[in-house]
Amino acid sequence: MLELCVCIGTSCHTKGAYNVIQTFQQMIEEKSLHGKVNFKSSFCMKECAKPGVSVSVGGDRHRVPAEEAREFFNTVVVGKV
Numbered sequence: 001m002l003e004l005c006v007c008i009g010t011s012c013h014t015k016g017a018y019n020v021i022q023t024f025q026q027m028i029e030e031k032s033l034h035g036k037v038n039f040k041s042s043f044c045m046k047e048c049a050k051p052g053v054s055v056s057v058g059g060d061r062h063r064v065p066a067e068e069a070r071e072f073f074n075t076v077v078v079g080k081v
C-alpha cells in the first residue's frame with residue numbers, strides 16, 4: 001500500500017492544499033486505487049519556506065503547486081503504485 005500524505009498546515013493551506021486533496025481524491029476514484037493508496041493528511045511538514053504544497057509519496061517529499069496536482073498524481077503517484 002502506497003502512503004500518500006498532503007500537508008494541511010497553515011502555509012500549505014494558503015498555497016492550495018485543499019485543492020490538491022480534492023484532486024487526489026478524485027484521481028483515486030477515477031483510477032480505482034482505494035486498495036492501493038493510503039491517503040492521509042498531515043500537520044506542518046516543516047518545509048513551509050519552499051513553494052507549493054508539501055506532499056509525501058511513499059516517504060519521499062515533494063512540492064506540488066495546486067494547479068499541477070493532476071499531472072503530479074499521474075506521473076509520480078501512479079508511477080509508484
Ligand code: FES
Binds near residue numbers: 010
Ligand atoms: S504548512 Fe506545510 S510544510 Fe509547513
